Amino acid sequence: MTLRSPRTLRPARGARARVHLRYLDPDKRERRVAAAAAAEVCFEDALPARTFSSYAGQWHTPGKYWAASTDRVLGYESFLESKWMKLLDFDTDVAAFSAQPFLIEGEEGLWVHTPDLFVRRRDGSVLVVDVKYDARIDAPAVVQQARWTEELCARIGWDYAMVGEPASLRWATVSWLAGYRRPLRVGKSLADPLLQLARSPVAIGRLVSFQPVPELARSVVYHLMWHHKLVFDATRPLRDHTTVRTACSGGEA
Known part of the structure; x- marks a missing residue:
């Protein structure tokens, strides 16, 4: 299916037990790939799998960041995410990165998650990053989500990190x-x-x-x-x- 513009991807009803990743390719086409084949996809080129609303008085501060390393404008959901974008942009080990790269559909649709950042290192390896404020990083639901995501990444052959405030x-x-x-x-x-x-x-x-x-x-x-x-x-x-x-x-x- 061709989409007119990037949009928030919704989990498919009746998702099978196998974990799948859904994403928007650079041509705005919606794709779905089994986790077992995810390592073959260049998610650093993917469009955001979800978008952010902006309204007066909201707690989060969404915005746009221009990455000097890739000459690409990326959306972020919070100021904390923008911090990590700058840190990745400055990191000499990073070749490219994308924001909200895919939607994970797992275990009969009971687990749905969109990681914050996908990072392709210069050696070809991958790091998937979730960004959480320090006050929430130890919350049980966040810890469980991180554990599931880390296990999935390990099966694919990717690294995973849950990060909070960077070193001052x-x-x-x-x-x-x-x-x-x-x-x-x-x-x-x-x-x-x-x-x-x-x-x-x-x-x-x-x-x-x-x-x-x-x-x-x-x-x-x-x-x-x-x-x-x-x-x-x-x-x-x-x-x-x-x-x-x-x-x-x-x-x-």
């Missing part, structure tokens, strides 16, 4: 650099000179001081850090004295 320091760093993830326009000509200057480790403050317009150079430095062209110690707070160095030469920023 890593989130502070990634969220700051995410503001500079978009392609360079003004300041693009500074990228190569800055990479040359950082061939030996140098503090951010000193690096930008070499340029006629330090604040413009600073935005380029942060862009290069987001894209891992300048490497740094992410386990320490990001400051002017943070040391950066060029990861590799060549290539366009």
Whole structure:
């Protein structure tokens, strides 16, 4: 069946005991695959299996996130989900990811679940992620759902994680650099000179001081850090004295 636009997929009535995954392919066609064959599907390209309503006073904060790693706009259900999208977008081990990638129909329709994120790593392996606020992560229903999903993922050959609030320091760093993830326009000509200057480790403050317009150079430095062209110690707070160095030469920023 061809759908005019992505929509929320509904569980099929009378689903058989075998677990199936239902999803929307990139052409907006509804598909259904047995769990045993799910590893063959590129769910990182799937459209959202469900959509989110937006209304005044709602507790969740749905929105859209542009992923720099795939040049794709993804919808999220909550601000916490958007945090994990940014973290995945920054992760060098991640090749691509999608949101609400499929609807799981399991055990005669008694178990229905849509995971939050599907992650394809650069080595081809898969991580399925559910995002829950810390206050709910230990709730019995959430724990049971996570156990069933983890068992299903293990049968398929995927990894699974239930995540809550990310580590505060890593989130502070990634969220700051995410503001500079978009392609360079003004300041693009500074990228190569800055990479040359950082061939030996140098503090951010000193690096930008070499340029006629330090604040413009600073935005380029942060862009290069987001894209891992300048490497740094992410386990320490990001400051002017943070040391950066060029990861590799060549290539366009």
